[in-house]
Amino acid sequence: MQGQIDTSALTAAEGAKGKPKIVRMAGKLAYRNLFHDRLSLIVTLTGIVFSVVLVAVQCGLYIGSERMIAAMLDQSKGDFWVVPLGTKSFDDPSFLIGHEKHVVLSTPGVASAEELVVGFAGWKKPKGGTTAVLLIGSDHKLGSLKPWNIVQGSIPDLAVPDAVAVDDTYFADLGVEKLGDLAEINNTRVKIKAVTHGIRSFTTLPYVFLSLPRARMLLDAAGSQSSYALMQLAPDADAAAVRAELTKRLVDREILTQAEFRNRSVDYWLFQTGAGSALIAGAALGMIVGVVIVAQTLYSSTKDHLNEFATLRALGASGGYIHKVILFQAIMSAFLGYGIGMVLSLLVIWATKGTTLVIVMTPGLAVLLFALTLGMCIIAAISAIFKVTRIDPAGVFSR
């Protein structure tokens, strides 16, 4: 091949008929650079996976906690809640003054109202010992809040005076084993007539569902007293006007919308107690660690390929083209890390199913995690981009 050059093939290729297209190689170069150094890729992916799993678990715990805190509120259907003044959360009950339901029902624009009695009580285990429980007394026929996820027994079974419903995940705490077991609440005999599954409280105190009169009796409340009154507006009612009227008529009580009561409960348990802040801090820490690890490995990968980037620059590649290669590397890392991280997160969630840890993965959280992973990798690429921005194409000569 001594000096034989045959450009006819090249001329023919240039003269070929058809629609010309621009070849796209930046993605392939990024892919090859990424997979060229397997060890570096493993370190990058470890960082991303660590972040994804940590953030997924922390956010999943946060959502799980939020759902636990708001479970009773989410199961209730109402427009306004009448709550004792200064109530911090649904699980922080005290009693209203009394007769609120009648005041509410006599207010123009109100379609219906129900009462809830919530309070702490002592549960005496059949084989000895006591534990604190949270009684939820409601109208199981006409009211909106009643036990759900019933796995044994039924709502009508709770009509019996001494009937209660408890959650099977609390059986050990309550010292019971099955439907029909007997126990005592505040020294009064109760019988388990229904069993739910998965209704857990954020405070870890077991919920005990029972009828409204029975709850009043066990908590020594008057017949007109309740912890909360929940109402539904008539279809054409002016919500603001009804609220203003109720506020005027029910002094020393608060009128909250469903959303306000929910937010107040969540805010109290997650932020005033610091539990939620710890979860968010954990998630943030995971993100920071992820950014640092990915930034470090991307930077070192860029340094390893600096001569190639300088060559690209010398060949005439724009700064944007080179940044694109690095960003492609970051995005590919994000996709891979996210995929592996999500699989591991789902495994963690599966492994903790049935335990006291409630970790939730929602489609929204999955999308948020992907956006965070992508953002994390792109932020991590900035240091590498700075490095190539200062690259000197003249460095390619006479190496």
Added chain:
Amino acid sequence: MNERAKEPERKVLLEAEGITKVFGSGTFEVKPLKGIDLKLYAGELTLLMGPSGSGKTTLLSILGCILSPTEGHLSVAGNSTTGLDAEGLAKIRRKHVGFVFQGYNLFPTMTASENVMLALDVRAAPVVDPPGHAVAALTAVGLAHRANAFPSKLSGGEKQRTALARALAGRPSLILADEPTAALDAENGRAVMALLQEVAKDPNRAVLAVTHDHRTMPYADRIVRIEDGRIFSDDRPDKNAPPQSHDHHAETHHRVVSKPVDSEKSLRGRYRIRRHA
């Protein structure tokens, strides 16, 4: 001393006038180029020769639009580079300049044909069949059979031919080669020079090769010698004349002792030289 070759009646593809380059200032000022006038003509292989520190690489960097001159005017394929920023110079490079480097500078993670396709991408050169075009460029340098080989599997000569195919992709009007034979044995060096000679026969292309290698001289249409930042001679050798002994002007009595990172520094560093005993 400045013998100038008679200018042929060919298309001028590169025109440099009064190119001066100054690095640093005050006592640290270095002036590697002191008013270079040079035209490159289509259809010619020009060798740029000179001793280390004479300003060859700085001139190549300026002619290749990698560095801007401190003074003077440069026009590449009819496009003036005066006042262009880094991106503007990069645009001129990708449209009109193909580079061949001493160290090949192939992308190790890409096959030979992918290296060529990468150049097509950088040049944003639309072609009907990009992979076919890449293979055609490799065919032109006799490497079609190695199209799918990674650089680590190619010999030095094959690597340099791949680099030449990459430089040819997109049909730039100017090919600039930096010591293209320095890393090659004699046989491969001859093969690469013969290819450059052939490439230069294109009536729409000029080739400039910076070299120390006197074995490359027989392939040149024109030899420009540079010394101390000035053109020392500009000859069009008679190719039919019998071979002559080496020109000792170009012998390397000096050696570069440092290679700083940024271009100003790196090129300034080339002038911090140590004389051999």
